[in-house]
Amino acid sequence: MAIERQRAVVLLSGGMDSATCLALAARRDGCESHALSFDYGQRHRAELDAAAVVARQLGAREHRIMRIDLGALGGSALTDLGIAVPEVPGDGIPVTYVPARNAVFLSFALAWAEVLDADFLYSGVNAVDYSGYPDCRPEFIAAFQAMANLATCRAVEGRPIVLRTPLMSLGKAEIIRLGSGLGVDFAATVSCYQADASGAACGACDACRLRQAGFAAAGLPDVTRYRGPVDSG
């Protein structure tokens, strides 16, 4: 007897967390996975290219890139070219915060999940290295789930779309170990806030520093491609 696979929408940024999340959905949990990325006016497109590669590598059923105009609202160094990306850690919520980004992304994912009649919505959101972003906390995710349970026709029919955030309480080293065990090709992922067009990382921003520390703590080689002087030796 054929068993129907459960279906999932997976938010995929092209970074290492969401790649690991897709591996969990597709490989560990066996879901038919529909990956969703956003072109929201971020400074570089390399992470979208990375998302496409990762989706293919991990066997996503399909990958969509949705264009949204979040950058037009301004207010973040990730989308507003007038705000510099910081290279040293600061206090409080950093300027790389994009207002209400997870609310917007999760709402789109919810809409697509309803269209696909998907059972799950996976997000690689993480509260450990969350840099103070309010919408990366477990209480935010719980509140989003409660809202989602009232927002969709599936939920009205008693079949709510369940939000899964399997990385929520994991440190970067644990995520890297988990992803490595599931065959995630971290060299294909981009974390850097100011990666170049090829996806090569700066090695200096918050995201790069977290990633370097993660590989070190996991005891695994840092496979990240960094830009800089080419060694011609």
Place this chain on the structure above:
Amino acid sequence: MAIERQRAVVLLSGGMDSATCLALAARRDGCESHALSFDYGQRHRAELDAAAVVARQLGAREHRIMRIDLGALGGSALTDLGIAVPEVPGDGIPVTYVPARNAVFLSFALAWAEVLDADFLYSGVNAVDYSGYPDCRPEFIAAFQAMANLATCRAVEGRPIVLRTPLMSLGKAEIIRLGSGLGVDFAATVSCYQADASGAACGACDACRLRQAGFAAAGLPDVTRYRGPVDSG
């Protein structure tokens, strides 16, 4: 001493409910109002043109139209040209439902409200004539507010953005009377699901029937522009 006006983001579809909602925000409540419309792949553009006119008429500080790709997800007669708009009332949730639309729209409005440091977010959502859409119910709005209270930096600082849905429990006739009293030019608004390019209404769809009944119950002339044979007499 100058009193600083409170600031609001107002969702503005170009229909009569959201026009009345903008009038409440700008004229009754005296808010500096920033109107937000979405170009989300709806069948006709007339309602976006109507929104621009209404925003100007009611003194919005600015009006932005945000392009989003909701139609690409499919699943609704309002955005999917493969699904016919029904002309007779049906049972259950109608095919004009756009999945999770209010979650998506309110999330964008929340993001903009945070960028603007706005105090309020107005939505003309209405539970009385809601046609069974799950995301038009007061319990959905309450859950969205709870989520929003955890999603933004303003909220973390103890200054949450407050969602106002002043039309929630009003019938169409009450909305029409309220809007008329605040000087809303309903002739400029478009409700019809299949308005033509000029905004002229079909007179047959769910939205047209509700609107006609509303004017009749309010005891006010129906100022809607209907298409049809021109009277050359």
